[in-house]
Amino acid sequence: MVQAKRLDEVKEYYFSSKLREVRALEAAGKPIINLGIGSPDLPPPPQVISKLNEALSNPGAHQYQPYRGTADFRNAIRDFYKNHYQVSLDPETEIIPLMGSKEGITHISMAFLDKGDQVLIPNPGYPTYSSVTKLVEAEAVYYNLSAKGNWLPDLEELAKKDLSKVKLMWVNYPHMPTGASANDEFFADLVAFAKKWQILIINDNPYSFILNDHPESILKTEDCKDVVLELNSLSKSFNMAGWRIGMLCGSEKNINTILKVKTNMDSGMFYPLQAGAAEALRLDKKWFTAQNEIYKQRKEKVLELAEALNCTPEKDQQGMFVWAKVPEGETSEGFVDHLLHTHDIFTAPGFIFGSQGEGYIRFSLCTNEENISEAIKRVKK
Template sequence: MTAKRLENIKEYYFSQKLREIEQLNKEGKNIINLGIGSPDLPPHPDVVKVLYEEAQKANVHGYQSYKGSPILRKAIADWYLKWYNVIIDFNTEVLPLMGSKEGIMHICMTYLNEDDEVLVPNPGYPTYASNVSLTGAKMVAYNLTETNNWYPDFEAIEKLDLSKVKLMFVNYPQMPTGQAASEDLFQQIVKFGQKHNILIIHDNPYSFILNDKPLSIMSVNGAKEVVIELNSLSKSHNMAGWRIGMLIAKEERINEILKFKSNMDSGMFLPLQLAAAKALSLGADWHEEVNKVYKARREKVYELLDILQCTYSKEQTGMFMWAKIPAKYKNGYELADDILYNAHVFITPGSIFGSEGDNYIRISLCGSIEKFAEAINRINNL
């Protein structure tokens, strides 16, 4: 019998759906998967070279520091200064992670008790809600709407009873909606956290994708007092499977989270850390080349969405396209299943991100031009 904490936890949607797609492929359906945001482009060859060369050394295969290599921590601090204009102390304010998804669990387990409440965006990354539930704390959804540019409605949130709210998850550029961050938004979020003594958890993995101005909430004055920021190399450097992320916070928070994290793992493989440091040193030309590919793919997704009669904004950032479904479908699930079973193309229903996503779908840009062209051809022939 499983633990009680799993009673309200469903299997991750994509885990379940990938099994179904695997079965359909065994039946010869050859499903085109446009649902998952797993970068299909490789890392920079110099990054792979560092991993290879370092892994040949005899003295790099033992346990590593729980706090990560100082070389990686320094690279993270330099990266934050270069791109976000944020000064952080690499000795005390950086904690490398085995992917930022890991950090979400570390934060929840470090700070939440059963009587606590957590503000979670709707629509938003499902892992926020599931991790809150695993601690026994209560999730309190705050709605993001297209009419409010997918930003929090702080006036509506402040009408809630916030007395038990301990954390608030935010995520800009926002997933799944693609809404870009802004300096004014970040200032509002920090001000809200200060006013209500709520710890803000900002998840920031998409700031370099189809975005000319990467922003960090840590650039706001006073942010370190009320904010923990998560970041990742998964999307920005095509290293999703390498599982390299980071947590940025003041020293007190780092030490609190480390108390939990140090009981969960034994440090990251050193050659991975050194390769990640190399990745973080790459210049603007790297991001320009990656975004050139995504821009071309996005044009094909526009074409696909037009065929489906969906409506969408061309101002989105990140590696997905978020679109409103036509009235003939009752929700995103119905459209997604229609396309999956009749055109053999998998796209993501917006409902998996929360009730505010019911009338939307999300399409990943992680696929070749040829893949999108074939998907367009199949849908056109329905």
Template sequence: MKTIEPAEHIKTIAEYYFSVKLAEVARMNSEGKNVISLAVGAPDRMPSQKTISKLCEAACRPDVHAYQPYTGIPELRKAYADWYGRIYGVELFTDEVLPLIGSKEGVLHISMTFLNYGDGVLVPNPGYPTYTSVSNLLRANVIQYDLMEDDNWQPDFEALEKMDLSQVKLMWVNYPNMPTGANASAGLFEKLVAFGKRHSIIICHDNPYSFILNDKPMSILSVPGAKDICIELNSLSKSHNMSGWRMGVLASNPQFVRWVLKEKSNIDSGQFKPMQLAAVEALSNPLEWHAEMNSIYAGRRLWAEKILDLLQCTFDKRQVGLFVWGKLSDKVADSESFIDDILYNARVFITPGSVFGSNGDRFIRISLGSSEEKIQEAYHRINAYLSTLQ
């Protein structure tokens, strides 16, 4: 009998870092080690009460348990469009909106819709690993572009213009940036739109962090003419404490949306209607609700920054989003071995920056998704461990 092998594209990717590492943390916890995780960007707070109430109320109805439209229910598409107008100042029509089972799903759908074998994809380094792994799964040509601390983690457009862009189809960008916390600006978005139009490259902007510790949420679609060449992904996971609900959205011009829908309709069968109705409620949360969440995150960030100080990291206090990104001292050899040392000896799990690319190797990332009390306890554990080394 001949040996059975997986497809070649499966051999080119590794299991997602957090899938592997969280299994290790779970094993340590089963041994009674009580690890504090400051690694994953999963909010620990509840969605708004009216969101939960709508879910419970709708789930009790007898008419909501069947398959739903592939485009999402009309109420949800309108709610997303209204939300974009109210928050970002972007006018969207319902045929420019496509609800998703989380924005991570959107990375796959966009890639499957537009990429042929061997097409080029510009992927940021450091950046969200899924951009690379999905491109590899489709056997596209991943072309990394550098984000550097000295440039405030923004693309070097002069360097991009010197690349061979003839086969490039997509460019992934993400602001507020994950993992670095660098914020967006109107000028950056204008440059990206112009670059995409100049080279006929679809600019895919991943925008799930714009609400968190950020005074001015922005959308790349606010740039005049951006819809012609841009697709934006957004999500309720971080902004509305709904990461497990898998509620995301894609926004672009109607033609791009129709093409993505054509692909998507062959993959899933819609989302549970009560969850969609609850998402409509979430999208109407008052600004005061978000302000309360940000007040909580601000308190957590102070302790996360204390941990970075304790670890002799440097960091930019202007960064925004759900994480704090810090640069290790020159005394540290590499981020992964350093983080493993903290995990095994202080029982605190922090993310090494190398997970996000080679330009993140001398950095670490702390999530604000745990309570202030847990982040304080993590600080004290690390401090106690470091004291033993002196």
């Protein structure tokens, strides 16, 4: 059987293939320290686990759930956005729970893109934006980000291009992989750009509480909802990556368009997961403060490791990664392979996030200080 042509332009996700190599080395007895993956190693809040277990005994827990999610979960999302981002949302019309942000990326693309439509995608950026764009047979148009521009898009430069076929633009702040942040002024400029060119902006926002005292949402921008959607997730902020729980927020019209796809793709999220997620979203800021104390200590260690490797980290990074320039003359892939096979340390090469990521590597903060200290010892030896 011949595979669909849409797969001709799509490669296997880098981490899917590279981690097979890492696991093979571990199976051969190599003590690999994994600093490559952004999968939190810390536990979810204990009260969330308790709520999940309690919900398992609910008489309707194992039945199909509403396509839009339970009212309790949607109300928790509403309160979360109001309390932390100062954004008002209607839980009946402006919120959809998601089974992880990747689901949202796919459903948004299926809902708005036809064959030949163009999509503005950050370079460097999350590889899934490109993969899903190609799967729906749209055209990826990359906009370059750089350290010189603080890893923000140059909207004036973009406006000089032919944007007549562009329907969507992906942005992601705090940015992965660079850790760059965006402020209210930039979001206002971005919304104005979207209105002028009739482009739907999607901000992918899962990192806003990690090593960041001032969480931001593009939805806080005045009169933005017609041209803006925002993805968010519990994976990073609440250590619930394996739960696959996210959310999508925006105007009633845009949400209803996406529901036409979603309601044909799944039959609702498992009730206990929604109950646990609602409990997480109702936690106060003390949860984030405690998590960030841990990440702060880990980051200091990773910066020490980067120094030992003669790598130069970017300044003022947010999120759970450290983005650093490799030594002069090195490639990102070659440097990562050297670390893996010489020091048994795995990091992510920058090239997998786009051509503008070449010359950088990404360290994850999702391992304990003991492991990072061991990595430093190996390098210094």
